Amino acid sequence: MAILTPPAPRTGDGAAPEAWRSDPSPAVGLWGWPAGATLALAMYRISEPLLGRDELTSWDMSGRSFGQVLATVRHVDAVLAPYYLLLHAWTSVFGDSALALRMPSAMAMAGAAACVALVGRRLFGHRAGLTGGLLFALIPGVSRFAHEARPYGLVMLAVTLSALLLLRALDRPGSPWRWSGYTLGLVAVGLFHLLALTALIGHLALVLLRARRERRAWWGFGCAVLACVGCMVPIVLLGRAQTTRQIWWITEPGGWELIDIWSQLFYTGLCAGTVMLLAMVACQQRRDAVVFCAVWAVVPVLVLWGISHGHISYFYFRYMLFVLPAIVILAGAGLAASARSRPAIASVLAALALITAFDQKTLREPLAHYGAGGPDFAAAARTIEKDYVPGDAIVYNRVQEEALSLGVSYYLPRDLKMRDVFLAESPVRRDDLAATECPQPARCLRGEKRIWLVVSGNVADPLFGLPPTQADALWAHYTPYRAERPSGLTVSLLVRTK
Template identity: 55%
Template sequence: MLGTLALGVFGINSPQLGTDELVTWNVAERTTDQILALVHNVDAVHATYYLLMHGWTAVFGDSQTALRMPSALAMGGAAACAALIGGRLFGRRAGLCGGLLFALIPAVSRFAQEARSYALVVLAATLATYLLLRALDRPRSPWRWAGYALCLAVVGLLHLVALTVVLGHVALLVFRFVRRERSGLWGFCLAGAAGAACVVPVIVLGRSQASRQLFWLQAPDLWGLVGIWPQVFASALCAGAVITLAALAWKEGREGLVLCLAVAVLPPLVLWAASHGDVSYFRYHYVLFTVPAWAVLAGAGLAGVTRPSWRPVVAGLAVLALLVLPDQRTMRGTFQHDVPHGADYAGAARTIEKYYRPGDAVVYVRGAPWMLDQGVRYYLRRDLKLPEVFLAKTAAENNELYPAYCTRAAACLKGEGRIWVVVPGNGPDSLDAVPVHQARALRAKYTAYGAEHLSGLTVTLLQRKP
């Protein structure tokens, strides 16, 4: 747990906020009523996370570190759960190996530094698996089943797709049933039903919003079932090493093999099949919760082939650490968090701050996947308030992720002396990237005073014509 947390915190402030992280920040700073109004229109599946982050930022602030720290803490907790599951199924040595392998997987550090719900989903899904094992140890304990049901509800409230972890749990119960170990079957059914009932509103809203939010995802081909794993582990080398070690666990306890293999493999298979309908759900982010199961299996394999000496274990972990070191370094780069075309939001904010004068206004050109308005606004000083010239309603006022703009651009100009224009790309004329009706109004009354081309975007200062 401490190793995972240390790797997650190291360099946590280095990458700029990505597109999804900026959405998290934007929504978290809204009021509770505004968040609830938003999720009626879009992003209902993230409502619980947004409310959680709203409370978190109210206490700890909205710095990059503060926004990402819940994810780092969650990954640390997931490492502990993975080690406990491994110890319960394959022995303490295997559990320790699995927990340490989990810490070294690049995707773990990557999403420990992401201000989104994925790390919390990994924790909740892994904890649910551990609580299931605890409940099966004492199947007559209603409190253990209640804990399992509550954890399943949290999984669904954080991310509906992650409820596919239950497929692995069903596989374990079926395996036990075949072996005539039928205790706990009714407890599992009741707990599962109770957990699912808690997320029915999210299921209904999420289903109605799915086509709007995931329209851009294409149905996966057969190769997707293979190509997804390097993405899930954030490293092809790591994926190969962990899966190879997991294969070495085939001689270990059958119950553990059935559970971990089912949790690791069944959710991606089901999502792949479900993604050939109206909406595709096949995205590697959505199956990150399978990584602990792979780590537990790999830990069992490593512990089994090196028993009883610890030296080969240390050597194996050291080799894996060296193999993934380039990936660990890369993911901490400035533009590694899904920043479109390496847009330098912080650089744009520094440029504006350097030449800012009271009374300045701004025009941001946005559109998927660009988040120039939120990106630059995040990195600007909080006391520097730049009014947006063509803004009719902010995203919060619009109960959406996107703002609403003036339909008559010329009427929205109020005699501003200077206007900053931030556009994607590095074209010779920034106004060419501005919507036509807005560009026409700006060209009529303003002239370019200067421009600065940064990574992925351009900042231009317009001055009012005499």
């Protein structure tokens, strides 16, 4: 008896071509292994690196009230407002330890690994998806930003999830629910990082290749993009007005920066070269899938490089981390195609783990978020705590390093209170990230018997770099008693003589 099979669906009917179809219920192992591996690597010594300068800002903002966060972002960091509000809610439940501050990033990276596997499966098949997800877990840059209390991990999750939701929507272009889900994915991308919306160029390429003649797909895609843009308008207007203050330090990129960006994204040139070589092998795979991933991976970098030759530069590698999943999806397809057996794939993954082991270790050292000679705020705090006497005050050289007060304060016990001698108005009171200091420092002294002084660098003169008026006020009444010099800092105890 003959077995009847239904005719293949026609593209004009809005059904997905057979090569793009996917089992609606993939095995848990497909996304579970990459997510688990990424989370395991992310959790390994996650609290070891000291909080970086930007992370200290995240900690500061997370401790402010909902209203204070909204008031602050009217002046600075408007583009990070959604992240700060999320972190405020998170820390109000789980506390502000380094582990708690970084856990959202670690979990987001694990979610991004799962999405990489699922997108890779839809584009290139089950084995390619699983391989890509495991490759993603091994990249040192993934672990590095899983250890960062900033929105980069959430951006990577939002970008890969939006790609997955677009593929699902294109399977059923007539489903408003699927397009609604895709719209929410795009909004999440923009909320966590506006520049990541350049990934839409890859989405446009996918719609062109996948549903060129399908009107419902174009209507759904167009409405999703318009809705996303509409939601982003307030953030764009506020953020644009703040760019000269926030990213003035990013230099205009040259030709070399366009090449070097790839090793920065992976955090190691050897890993970058290996993964990108595997991605090139995938060029022999399905053309439309390759074009989608290639456009997603390369074009946003070129666009940001191009627009960074105006009055503001946006070309900073952290802002382009969202292209990593596209490269890894291609690399997973390339490895699955070239190494046709599971032992061969496992051998390549093991070799990649081996060649990145040193980089993974380096990223977990105490000063990993600063580099050699960075400020050891924890050691400075221990120095003060060891010899602290009730009534002690403190002075920070904010001219050298605005993060000094945040860094030392974070690692000091919360019940150890010292008056900040030259602080006139705190950042919280100003609804800002920067403080203001006494215009006449001599009048701000209140006869404290002992003052701790923290300045940047290992210097012989403990008052080195202080504004002259502050240095004169201290020299007039105090003399250095002792000093310690942890990495990148000088911590001195001044005692009153007059």
